[in-house]
Amino acid sequence: MAIAAVSHEFEVHRREPELLRPAKPTPHEFKYLSDIDDQEGFRFHLQAAFFYRNNPSRAGKDPVKTIREALAKTLVFYYPFAGRLREGPNRKLIVECNGKGIVFIEADAEATIEDFGDPIKPPFPCMEELLYHVPGTTGVLNCPMLLVQVTRLKCGGFIFAFHYNHTLSxxxxxxxxxxxxxxxxxxxxxxxxxxxxxxxxxxxxxxPRVTHQHLEYQESASKFDNTSESVDLIDRSFYFGPKQLFTLRSLLPPGSHSAFEIMTACLWKCRTMALQLHPEEEVRFMCVINARAKFSPPILPQGYYGNGFVLPVVATTAGELCKNPVAYSLDLVKKAKAKLSKDYVRSVASYLVLNGRPHFNAARTFIVSDIKNTGIGDVDFGWGEVLYGGTAEAGSDMLPGCTYITSFTTSGGEKGTMVSLSLPAPVMERFVKELDLLLKKNQPSGGDASSKFVQSSL
Structure with a gap:
């Protein structure tokens, strides 16, 4: 039976959710998550969306049927996704691989791919209808670990959206x-x-053996109470092309600085200035670092799909970050990245076990996750190149304010970077102004990088 869900933008008709099981019988067994996987900060569902245009070569093919069948076959190989999480002693998470299945939703929207903008970027209109959160599917224990909704568009394109239990991957x-x-x-x-x-x-x-300080899981020493970071957050996406990156690089001393380091240093400074914190307020930068390819030999084999990253942190005060040039924040960003080592990863796992698998501390923290190199833009279900593939929001209910960095190509073919972040509305307004001022400090010849930035980001 179709259920009509009316939004202020367009109407979505979705069928009753179904449990989709693996296409063949799978082992009934219990699998332990790692001590990185089951920390409190990963016990939530993360959502993403992929947008595809109509492909004439696929005429007569139904993306819903194709993806449903492919998911069932893939679950034969990835059968833990079709199981349910249980909790053992000391809060240890265990997957009961019982083949109960994932949630699948078929839907149709009275919209075309053009209704989502050019270029397509988050936040998206009516995301709550394009990814319906079925009651009872967003918990951690005894719940489906993956929910997928495939929504056909009247132009022949479609949207693939999902949320999944972050402890698993x-x-x-x-x-x-x-x-x-x-x-x-x-x-x-x-x-x-x-x-x-x-x-x-x-x-x-x-x-367990802790060999490093893990500021990421420790409370701030700050005595100030400023809750503005988590009140009425709004999402915005900002495009950084070659001109913007050239301008930001020109603000820094010569040296080997990656694009990630440059953008992150500038964003952290502008964000802190926009928050208008007390000068002695402690502020932190948390870097999501994937440990898969950082070592030789690698510490994780090819095909490992668990959580393979750590969250090193550096701290300073709002006053120091705001009054110093961008080179100051750049140096701190590099120090955070430099913390990664094999011993650091082992120390994180031990710290979590000894301290009850705590949540990382997100207060006054600029959390950045760079997903450019995950291959997220290369997911092809047979309809060709994805127009947009990535997070559907900046942060989540469990992780408010996380900033995501991903590759992006404009409608004109220019390749750059998209940054998605969330802030309270008045703070977001000040943030845009601060970043605009930073981009005006030293312009490359032949154009105004800041005006293009602001027009493409608001």
Missing amino acids: DGPGIVQFLRAVGEIARGAEAPSVLPVWERHLLSASDP
Whole structure:
């Protein structure tokens, strides 16, 4: 039965949600998550969306039917996704692989791909209808670990949206799963990269041994009470092309600075100025660092789809960050990245076990996740290139204010970077002004980088 859901933009008709099980019988067994996976800060559902235009070569093919069948076949290989989480002693999370299935929703929208803008970027109109949160599906324990909604558009395009339990996979892990779905949807019998569990590789030593300071899980020493970061947040996306990056780089001393380091340093400074905190307020930068490819030999095998990242933090005061040039924040960003080591990763796992698997501290913290290299833009279900593939919002109910950085190509073909973040409305207004002023400080010849930035971001 179709259910009509009316929004202020367009109407969405969705069928009753169904439980989609693996296409073949799978083992009934219990699998332990790693001690990185089951920390409190990952016990939530993360959502994303992928937009595809009509492909004349796929005339007569239904994306809903194609993706439903491919998901069922892929779950044979990734059968833990079809299970349910249980909690053992000391809050240890365990997957009961019981084949109960994921939630699948078929829908149709009275909209075209053009209704989502040019270029397509978050936040999206009516996201709550394009990804319906079925009651009872967003918990951690005893709930489906993946919900997928495929929405046909009247132009022939479609939207693939989902939310999943973050304890089971991180960004690269879920992209690996989705690319496997795409390969099978295009006719493959099995994924080109087979999934690897081996969560013991990121478990604490026995006995646990903490060898580093883990500021990311410790309370701030600040005595000030400023809650403006988590009140009535709004999402915005900002495009950084070659001109903007050239301008930001010109504000820094010569040296080897990555685009990520440059953008992050500038964003952190502008965000802190916009928050208007007390000068002695402690502020932090938290960097999401993927440990998969950082070591030789690697600490995780190809195909590992669990959470393979750590969250090193650096701290300073709002006053120091605001009064100093951008080079000051750049130096701190580099120090955060430099904390990563094999011993640091093992120390994180031990710290979590010894301290009850706590939530990382997000207060006064600029959290940045760079998903450019996850392959998230390469998910192809047979309809060709994705117009937009990535997070559907900046942050979540469990992780407000997280900033995502991803690759982006404008409608004119220019390749750059999209930054999605959330702030309270008045803070967002001040943030845009601060960033605009920063971009005006030193313009490249032949154009005004700041005016283009503001027009493309508001």
